[in-house]
Amino acid sequence: MAPYCSDCYRCCCCCPKRTSHHLRDMASSDDGSDSSERRCMKSNLYRTVEDHQWPIVYSPEYNLSVLGLEKLHPFDAGKWGKVFNKLEANAMVRTDTIIIPNEATEDDLLVAHTPAYLNSLRSSSTVARITEVPPAAALPNAVLQQKFLRPMRLQTGGTVLAGKLAVTRGWAINIGGGFHHCSGGDGGGFCPYADITLCLRFLFLTNKITKAMIIDLDAHQGNGHEHDFYNDGRVYILDIYNGSIYPHDERAKRAIKRKVEIRSYMGDQEYLEKVRLHVAAALNEFKADLIVYNAGTDVLINDPLGRLSITPDGIIRRDEIVFEEAKQRSIPIVMVTSGGYQKETGIIIADSILNLWKKKLIQWPAAEEWAHSHPLPELSST
Numbered sequence: 181m182a183p184y185c186s187d188c189y190r191c192c193c194c195c196p197k198r199t200s201h202h203l204r205d206m207a208s209s210d211d212g213s214d215s216s217e218r219r220c221m222k223s224n225l226y227r228t229v230e231d232h233q234w235p236i237v238y239s240p241e242y243n244l245s246v247l248g249l250e251k252l253h254p255f256d257a258g259k260w261g262k263v264f265n266k267l268e269a270n271a272m273v274r275t276d277t278i279i280i281p282n283e284a285t286e287d288d289l290l291v292a293h294t295p296a297y298l299n300s301l302r303s304s305s306t307v308a309r310i311t312e313v314p315p316a317a318a319l320p321n322a323v324l325q326q327k328f329l330r331p332m333r334l335q336t337g338g339t340v341l342a343g344k345l346a347v348t349r350g351w352a353i354n355i356g357g358g359f360h361h362c363s364g365g366d367g368g369g370f371c372p373y374a375d376i377t378l379c380l381r382f383l384f385l386t387n388k389i390t391k392a393m394i395i396d397l398d399a400h401q402g403n404g405h406e407h408d409f410y411n412d413g414r415v416y417i418l419d420i421y422n423g424s425i426y427p428h429d430e431r432a433k434r435a436i437k438r439k440v441e442i443r444s445y446m447g448d449q450e451y452l453e454k455v456r457l458h459v460a461a462a463l464n465e466f467k468a469d470l471i472v473y474n475a476g477t478d479v480l481i482n483d484p485l486g487r488l489s490i491t492p493d494g495i496i497r498r499d500e501i502v503f504e505e506a507k508q509r510s511i512p513i514v515m516v517t518s519g520g521y522q523k524e525t526g527i528i529i530a531d532s533i534l535n536l537w538k539k540k541l542i543q544w545p546a547a548e549e550w551a552h553s554h555p556l557p558e559l560s561s562t
């Protein structure tokens with residue numbers, strides 16, 4: 181078999197970026213070490229799940245606590261736990277009816293990443309640059325691995341598993357993930373691993389899909405997956421983002437099939453009209469086997485980084501539109517939660533998932549029946 185480019189996953193003859201470092205990376209994967217196909221075959225990310233579990237992926241270990249440094253970043257380091265807690269409080273899911281993912285290993289990550297990039301994460305200054313928390317550069321790398329990169333690898337494993345679940349069950353949600361600024365060769369914008377790229381590569385390599393659409397509605401341009409699927413006809417990218425904020429990645433923009441740049445402080449009505457119009461048009465234009473929905477909540481009003489003016493109801497309506505359009509066409513959809521930098525975003529994500537459930541856009545009767553017939557033990561009062 182021909183060696184494959186570790187960046188765009190094409191055979192070496194077709195890779196549009198045959199730079200010297202690329203060829204070096206390809207050579208390193210062709211000297212007897214595992215190919216990407218073998219890595220997928222050996223991976224534990226597609227773990228066994230029970231029929232009574234919702235296709236909702238989450239681990240309490242998604243949440244971050246890095247010696248207080250997480251407080252130096254505007255990111256709510258516990259937002260994923262807030263989503264789960266609210267879904268649980270509303271009797272949708274329980275700890276025994278959701279799916280806990282496996283952590284992506286180095287071998288798994290090599291399906292999307294270059295060895296050079298993964299090695300660079302062994303430097304604390306690289307991790308500090310990616311997290312945009314300069315004092316993190318002074319921490320021992322082992323601390324950053326355990327407290328930051330391991331939770332991110334769990335969330336990355338969650339996106340890969342959720343992708344497979346969406347194909348087999350029609351929909352899935354990873355309560356974390358959506359690191360859309362990270363590509364196979366570089367991280368940035370709080371995104372250390374390219375979970376969307378990894379999710380799609382696993383599905384392509386295991387022949388579960390042949391074509392996919394990424395609908396990226398985070399407030400920022402999704403330059404990571406755009407670099408990774410540049411010139412790749414199997415992946416159609418719709419990206420609706422604020423054109424006046426980070427990352428202004430002009431090369432990556434050329435990978436977007438439907439690019440919708442919106443102005444700062446746009447409100448619900450104009451935004452939702454654009455979402456409705458462009459999601460429907462994209463899905464009419466390209467017949468995908470799967471939608472990856474990057475549902476960032478940094479479009480929320482008063483978000484200091486997203487600089488848009490979407491209300492909580494607007495976000496809930498937005499997610500509903502995307503799931504409605506997918507369901508009308510019977511296209512499997514996997515949602516990841518991506519950016520969202522205010523303390524209330526976790527609650528809004530949960531409210532949106534509960535709304536999708538109430539509107540029957542997401543359902544899993546086996547989990548509800550199982551929970552009904554397996555009541556949780558009463559807490560002891562002694």
Ligand SMILES: [Zn+2]
Nearest residue numbers: 398399400519
């Ligand atoms: Zn964002």
